[in-house]
Amino acid sequence: xxxxxxxxxxxxxxxxxxxxxxxxxxxxxxxxxxxxxxxxxxxxxxxxxxxxxxxxxxxxxxxxxxxxxxxxxxxxxxxxxxxxxxxxxxxxxxxxxxxxxxxxxxxxxxxxxxxxxxxxxxxxxxxxxxxxxxxxxxxxxxxxxxxxxxxxxxxxxxxxxxxxxxxxxxxxxxxxxxxxxxxxxxxxxxxxxxxxxxxxxxxxxxxxxxxxxxxxxxxxxxxxxxxxxxxxxxxxxxxxxxxxxxxxxxxxxxxxxxxxxxxxxxxxxxxxxxxxxxxxxxxxxxxxxxxxxxxxxxxxxxxxxxxxxxxxxxxxxxxxxxxxxxxxxxxxxxxxxxxxxxxxxxxxxxxxxxxxxxxxxxxxxxxxxxxxxxxxxxx
Ligand code: P1T
Numbered sequence: 551x552x553x554x555x556x557x558x559x560x561x562x563x564x565x566x567x568x569x570x571x572x573x574x575x576x577x578x579x580x581x582x583x584x585x586x587x588x589x590x591x592x593x594x595x596x597x598x599x600x601x602x603x604x605x606x607x608x609x610x611x612x613x614x615x616x617x618x619x620x621x622x623x624x625x626x627x628x629x630x631x632x633x634x635x636x637x638x639x640x641x642x643x644x645x646x647x648x649x650x651x652x653x654x655x656x657x658x659x660x661x662x663x664x665x666x667x668x669x670x671x672x673x674x675x676x677x678x679x680x681x682x683x684x685x686x687x688x689x690x691x692x693x694x695x696x697x698x699x700x701x702x703x704x705x706x707x708x709x710x711x712x713x714x715x716x717x718x719x720x721x722x723x724x725x726x727x728x729x730x731x732x733x734x735x736x737x738x739x740x741x742x743x744x745x746x747x748x749x750x751x752x753x754x755x756x757x758x759x760x761x762x763x764x765x766x767x768x769x770x771x772x773x774x775x776x777x778x779x780x781x782x783x784x785x786x787x788x789x790x791x792x793x794x795x796x797x798x799x800x801x802x803x804x805x806x807x808x809x810x811x812x813x814x815x816x817x818x819x820x821x822x823x824x825x826x827x828x829x830x831x832x833x834x835x836x837x838x839x840x841x842x843x844x845x846x847x848x849x850x851x852x853x854x855x856x857x858x859x860x861x862x863x864x865x866x867x868x869x870x871x872x873x874x875x876x877x878x879x880x881x882x883x884x885x886x887x888x889x890x891x892x893x894x895x896x897x898x899x900x901x902x903x904x905x906x907x908x909x910x911x912x913x914x915x916x917x918x919x920x921x922x923x924x925x926x927x928x929x
Contacts, residue, residue, distance in 0.1 A: 553612070553727060554796045561608025562789065573604040575786045597774045601782035605789050606757075609747070612726040612792070613739045615759035617766035619773050620785065624722065624742025625650055626778035627756030629658075631718055631738060633772050634765075635686050637663030642680045643689040644671045646699050646901040648742075649890035651691070651720070657892075670901075672832060674705040681709060690736075691720040693836075696848050696885040696909040697902040698723075698823040700832035703839055707735025716765075722746070722876070727799035729840045732761060745876025749791040749798055753784045798878065801914040802845030808917040809910065809924065810847050818928050820850035820906070845912035846875060848885070851928075856905040859884055863908065865927035868919060875911035880920055883909045 551559075562573050576599055581592040592598050606618035621627040628651055635641070643655060645668040655666045669676040671690060681688075688710050692701040703719055710717040718738040719731035725746040731739045741747055743755035760766050773779060803826075810824035825836035826843030836843060851858045863871050869882040873889060883889055885903050893903070912920065 556611050557727070557795045558793050560611035561604045561606070563604075573601055573786065573789060575782045576600045577782055595782070596777050596779055599782050599785070601785040601789070602780065605785040608789060608792055609726075609741070609743075609757050610759050612795075613721070613732055613759040614730050615732050615739065616761045616763070617759065619758045619760075619766070619769050620743070620780050621756040621758070621773065622778045622780050623754050624740070624744060624756035625654060627740050627758050628654055628720075629778065630769055630772045630776065631687070631740065631758065632659050632664065633776065634716070634768060635664050638684060639686040640665045640667060640682055640684040641687045641689055642667050642669060642677055642685055644691050644694060644699075644701060645669055646694040646697050646903075647689075647691040647720070648695040648722075649885075649892045651689075653892040671701040671706065672699055674702055674709065677706055678709050681715070685715055687716045687718060689718050689720070690731075691722075692729075693723040693825055693844070693846060695723060696883075696890065696907065698825055698830075698846060698848060700825050700830070700836040700839075702832070702835045703731050703734040703736060710737075711735050723846050724840055724844060725795060725799055725876075727796050728803070728842050728844055732759065734839060737762065737765065743788055744874060746799065746802070747791060747795065747876075748788050749795065749877060750787070751874065751877035751879065753787045753791075755780045755784055755788060798914055799842070799844065802912060803842040805912045805914065805917045805920060806843060806845040806847060809912050809920055812921050813847075813849050813924070816928060818852055820852045820854065823848040823902075846910070847912065848907055848909045850904055851906040851908070854904050854906040856886075859906040859908055862927050866923055867926075868915065868923035869910065869927075875909075877911070878914045880913035880915060881911040883911075885909055
């Protein structure tokens, strides 16, 4: 089945009791048992909920995986992955990644005795050099947040597959419409569902997709034991969002191209980071592993002054200054003071998160209107 058909149908069956075409919001915490242990597969909603099950199945299908697991946020899903490890284990992670992930790794899990090694994964040789006998997880985010670096998933999978090392890929920026890490050798795909999957800036949620039955069982045990699960209403909203994912990603990508190409020729703009541009450092890898390049991009203003970035951000009228991304409306952010403020300045500067770096989440509005807004603000 092709992706658009899966986006509309995967995971969703008409409700057996009523024929409702949309999976109902099963707003219930518990389920009646005829006798102790005699039930219809549902006992308690932290463990299982039919609306969540439909969404988990849909997400697994969209990522070409077997098992989906939903969490109360993207962070809760990453937290569950790291809980597969034990003290003394090591993780190799990309050095350019969402600030909240960096914070979770260094501030929460490092004190528990897990060691994180952050490397530039633009060159897979750096990953090979960082792997030790204690490495149990390689954490990849591609495209990276916020500088849109591209990491060659298949090349990294060659280093981990067949060994006792899990390869996890945060696929939030691409969404399964543009990239399927499982097909390239990843063991775990992670999403901040809050972004393109939800698509309408009205839900916070995370998800994992895996193929291996035993790994799925271990993650489901963590999901149930730690309890960071989403409610059924949020699951319903995401099920609804998924049905237009392919259409939204097409428009995010075409608007992304129009905006990135326009920014790249503007005299006041320094660097533009969008993987679809031919001069992007890993454009060839992006072309190989993504079907299109999406609507996420970052750029700097010539001179790299914080006050220029601040002035630009307060001059836009259509692009809204806000955390988050991936909704139908265009958003912009200042990573150094917002999403990546938890990363020390010297660390973030090394990965290109400079003072004037501005991140755009290009929405699905008219591309000409979006460019007009950027034009007046840069002016
Ligand atoms: O916000 P939450 O749903 O918990 O997801 C965390 C997360 C994980 N991975 C990536 C790549 C992300 O971008 C995020 C969340 N990011 C933002 C809120 C942001 O504005 O970048």
